[in-house]
Amino acid sequence: MDTTQLLKGVLDVAVLAVVEREDGYGYDVVRRLRAAGLEEVGEASVYGTLRRLYASGALASYVVPSDEGPHRKYYGINAQGRAMLEAQRKDWHEFATAMTALLETEGVDR
Amino acid sequence: MTTAVLLDHVSAYAAAVRSHLADLSPEQVDDLTDGLEADLAEALEDPTGAVATGEIPIGRVGAVQGSGALIDLTRRFGPAADYAAELRAAAALVPAPTAASGARQLGRSLVGLGERTAARARAVASRPGVAALAGFTLALRPVWWLVRGWVWFVFVIWLLRGFLGFTMSQGLLPTTAGAWLLLALTTTVSVQWGRGRLVRPTVLHWAATGGNVLAVVLALPLAVAAWGLVSDRIDVSPRVSYVEVPVYEQAPPQDGVWVDGMQVSNLFVYDADGGPLTGVQVFDDRGREVRTIGDDPWATWALPGVAEPWRFLPAQDDAGRDRWNVHPLLGAPAGEWEEGGSEPTLLTGATASTPPVPFAKAPSVTGDQAGDGVEGSGGAATTVLSGGEVGAP
Structure with missing residues (x-):
């Protein structure tokens, strides 16, 4: 199965979940997503998602200057983001439960 | 590979990505790629970074090509065009409308300016000191x-x-x-x-x-x-303020005899028939001497109708004391006085005389009043006239 297609649908909630635990900058979020098992997540996709969530008001953003190189843009979740995450978490559980039930039924049938 | 060289490559790649986003507004590009260099650089230096969507961690690139080799970032991140496309798709950004009116363009650039300024403000506000100050200000x-x-x-x-x-x-x-x-x-x-x-x-x-x-x-x-x-x-500090308060000050008592606000130098006494008297002692109701000459007995006096000022002399009583209440006072014009000594004295040959009288004879008074007024004081009614004005002492 092409997991990149699956990822596209759940990248928002995944990014929100990561940022909810701790504020993070672009590649930091990528690394934590990959560490969580989403190995195939695209960096540019994560960056774009972060920008979109920020633009929609779900994330706050702040810039931290770096002594050695370019500045890092950090993202943190806000109240709206938490509400969005909660709603999507609920959706995901329902979806996953349904899918799991469906797939296990098929498995049992098989 | 040094950080500087790495950053050069990263900057070049980021610029290439941005060039593929040129159809977006500058603000959108800024928003989308702010911090991109830092992310790219960190991704390159992360040897444990998983290879995904064709990306090759730089650690592995180095291992393959040997250290110091010129790196081709497209081997790690893919073509800049694809990277830009993925970024744009994930951010769900649509290309900026190309045929925008001038006014709309201006409006958008103003909005963009505002957004950029806000972004910069957010960046500044994220610094610890500034954040503390902001918190204080907020309070x-x-x-x-x-x-x-x-x-x-x-x-x-x-x-x-x-x-x-x-x-x-x-x-x-x-x-x-x-x-x-x-x-x-x-x-x-x-x-x-x-x-x-x-x-x-x-x-x-x-x-x-x-x-x-x-x-x-x-x-x-x-x-x-x-x-x-x-x-x-x-204001509680001491402060000098000038307030005008009307004070009705009592004029200090003046020596001498005043008639209608004018000090007089001499008194002329006439009897009931209007004839002038000389050597008349004048006392007030308390028995005090009535003196026309005050503290400065040698002041000169301007007399009415007389050009030269006069100076007066007291009379002497039996005990040799000066008596200034004996009127009319005798005197002499100022020119007849010797000024040299401690006090002026009459020049040799000059004699004190009665100053010019206001008139030789006063009107006579009728008997009853005249008699009442002088009862027991010699039997003659008198009329007192003043003469002379105070001159420059």
Whole structure:
């Protein structure tokens, strides 16, 4: 199965979940997503998602200057983001439960 | 590979990505790629980074090609065009409309400017010191609400000044119950607005903004003016002030004899028949000598109708004491006096004489009154006339 297609649908909630635990900058979020098992997540996709969530008001953003190189843009979740995450978490559980039930039924049938 | 060289490559790649986003507005590109260099650099230096969507961690590139090799970032991140496309798709950004009117372009660039400024402000605000300062300032917001309420109060008073006839001092600080009520009202509105407790429909938005701007502009000058008033009222520091208080001062008692506000040098006494008398001793009701010549016995006196001023001499009593109440005083013109000694003396050959009398004979008085007035004092009625004016002593 092409997991990149699956990822596209759940990248928002995944990014929100990561940022909810701790504020993070672009590649930091990528690394934590990959560490969580989403190995195939695209960096540019994560960056774009972060920008979109920020633009929609779900994330706050702040810039931290770096002594050695370019500045890092950090993202943190806000109240709206938490509400969005909660709603999507609920959706995901329902979806996953349904899918799991469906797939296990098929498995049992098989 | 040094960080500097790495950053050069990263910058070049990021620039390439941006060039593929050129159809977006500059603000969108900024928003989308802000911090991209840092992310790219970190991704390159992360040897544990998983290879995904064709990306090759630089650690592995180095291992393959040997250290120091010129790296081709497209081998790690893919073609810049694809990277840009993925970025754009994930951000769900649509290309900016190309055929925009001039006004819209201006509006968008103004909005962009505002967004960029806000972004920079956010960046600055994220620094620890600035954040602390911002927190402190935020805590002072209620003070501003109160100040704003007061400025509104002053403004309303100013608007109503023709109707109410307020003076400036009344306009700055409430002095009446009505003014206090108005101040309470404006302050309440300001505070409630600050607390977000007021419903603010869009129509009111601009009014509210105007009110804020007005308050910002007027706050300082009004505060200075009000402080002037307040400090005038409550000033406790010692301060010299000159207050004109009418004082009715009693003129110090003057020696001598005054007639109608004019000091006289001599008295001329006439009897009941109007004939002039000489050597008359004059006393007042308490038995004191009536002296025309005061502290300075040698002052010169201007006599009416006489060009040269006169100086007078006292009479002598039996004991040789000077008697200044014997009228008319005798004297001589100033030119006949020797000035050299401790006190002037008459020149040799000069004699003291009676100064010119006002008239040789006074009108006679009728018997009854004349008799009453001089009973027991020699039997002759007298008329006293003054003569001479005070001259420059």
